[in-house]
Amino acid sequence: MKRSLWVRMAWIFGLAGLIAVLSACSKSGGGSAGESGPAGSGGTASGGETSGPVTMTFFAPQGKAPWEDNSYTKHIEDMFHVKIKWDLAPSDALTDRRQLLLASGDYPEVFLEGKLSYNDVLTYGKQGVFLPLNDLIEQYAPNIKAMMEKKPYFKDAITAPDGNIYALPRLNECYHCTFAQKFWINKEWLDTLGLDIPTTTDELYTVLKAFKEQDPNRNGKADEIPLTGAPKKYVWNGNIDAFLMNAFIYNDNSKYLIVENGKVSFAANQEGWKQGLAYMNKLYKEGLIDPAAFTQNDQALGQLGNREGDELVGSITTALVSYLVTPYDPNATRHKHWVIVPPLKGPEGVQLAGMTQGIGDFQFAVTNKATEEQRIAAIKIADYAFSEEGALLSEYGTEEGTGWKKAEDGEKISTALRPNTASAAFRKPIPTKSAMTAGHLWARKICPRNSAICSQWDKIRSRRKATRRVWRRRRMRTRRTRRPRRIRPAYSSAPRMRTPPRS
Numbered sequence: 001m002k003r004s005l006w007v008r009m010a011w012i013f014g015l016a017g018l019i020a021v022l023s024a025c026s027k028s029g030g031g032s033a034g035e036s037g038p039a040g041s042g043g044t045a046s047g048g049e050t051s052g053p054v055t056m057t058f059f060a061p062q063g064k065a066p067w068e069d070n071s072y073t074k075h076i077e078d079m080f081h082v083k084i085k086w087d088l089a090p091s092d093a094l095t096d097r098r099q100l101l102l103a104s105g106d107y108p109e110v111f112l113e114g115k116l117s118y119n120d121v122l123t124y125g126k127q128g129v130f131l132p133l134n135d136l137i138e139q140y141a142p143n144i145k146a147m148m149e150k151k152p153y154f155k156d157a158i159t160a161p162d163g164n165i166y167a168l169p170r171l172n173e174c175y176h177c178t179f180a181q182k183f184w185i186n187k188e189w190l191d192t193l194g195l196d197i198p199t200t201t202d203e204l205y206t207v208l209k210a211f212k213e214q215d216p217n218r219n220g221k222a223d224e225i226p227l228t229g230a231p232k233k234y235v236w237n238g239n240i241d242a243f244l245m246n247a248f249i250y251n252d253n254s255k256y257l258i259v260e261n262g263k264v265s266f267a268a269n270q271e272g273w274k275q276g277l278a279y280m281n282k283l284y285k286e287g288l289i290d291p292a293a294f295t296q297n298d299q300a301l302g303q304l305g306n307r308e309g310d311e312l313v314g315s316i317t318t319a320l321v322s323y324l325v326t327p328y329d330p331n332a333t334r335h336k337h338w339v340i341v342p343p344l345k346g347p348e349g350v351q352l353a354g355m356t357q358g359i360g361d362f363q364f365a366v367t368n369k370a371t372e373e374q375r376i377a378a379i380k381i382a383d384y385a386f387s388e389e390g391a392l393l394s395e396y397g398t399e400e401g402t403g404w405k406k407a408e409d410g411e412k413i414s415t416a417l418r419p420n421t422a423s424a425a426f427r428k429p430i431p432t433k434s435a436m437t438a439g440h441l442w443a444r445k446i447c448p449r450n451s452a453i454c455s456q457w458d459k460i461r462s463r464r465k466a467t468r469r470v471w472r473r474r475r476m477r478t479r480r481t482r483r484p485r486r487i488r489p490a491y492s493s494a495p496r497m498r499t500p501p502r503s
């Protein structure tokens, strides 16, 4: 998502995740870096030379590739002279597993990606399970310190009421993440109908009405969908109110809180919210909002936007229009029809934009099982994730030239990385399997849907799928020629529909 910023963001937990992913389970035992020697978790030296790598266990979600073989894991292990053992949980059971560990008292030294809520952090911080990181940061984490100075809100957000920092979150200030409650409109259709980009809610109504009634795709059929979206669990800020409500009252699209005269209050029981709902209700009743916007997932949305034939959608609420129209196919042009709509002014003059500061769940915590040596190593690893180098290597892989390279003087990053703007990235060899299992696989977990790496992955995956399909067909053909044809049961004789029909 973001990039350089994202990357930085990845810092902590990207990194952490990364690290976790990287080394995962590990066969454990001896050290891999440096000298050798079993170096259990013991060890007392607090600073300089130690006899062997510091061994410790990190808790993290299972990645798609083994963490222990990941090149970034190895990089970290070498760099910090540590040997990481991995305690991994399936992503969808991460919270349960973490709670179980904490309740049993048999938890690891470090939670690398613990997905901890504010309450978790306070609870376990007060119980002494999570150690205060303040002194460790002060002594061993110059990058985290610098970040707290540079971003006071980051420091505020991670400091508990008692003044301690018990855990660290991900931080991600990518530009398009900061103002991600967006609205996109089909400029091609606006031009066809001689309309301008709407600036108010009334103008938007007029435009949507025109999309519905004036056949902007010029196929002679009333098949246009003026406005679509999707539940936000499937599509980033795809819910209809994410953008529109901000023309009536501030909508953070998450906790629905606002600050009025210095007091925090609830947005969704205010008059402005009611007006916003009434406006959306009017759009819906008049058939301007796609009913599927309340149920469809990202795949259905992509099928709708990228379908062959006439273009059907006039506008969409989401952070990334690439959910709807792909920019990654070199032959695709539809995405060029889409432009962003600035915040609309509502009937009462309200004109706001939802803003997100880049702090996610808490992830990294050091427990009271960690020895002094392990604590220091752990905080240094987390700190490295906050450095530019650490973020870069964890996100894109540890070897420059494999999957990424630094831009030359004057070279624009977007040109180098964006396959859609200059097929440059596609001309480069696709990362080999080993490169993928090294930093890229886990990097995918945190990269934005539309980043170059992700898109390459999608491309690779779809190619593999296509190859498999071809082989399957060949096999079927050979079978048919060899065996006498069996009569198929009636239920399987119906032709399969590739895309569900849309009304």
Ligand SMILES: [Ca+2]
Pocket (backbone or CB within 6 Å): 215, 216, 217, 218, 219, 220, 221, 222, 223, 224
């Ligand atoms: Ca039409």
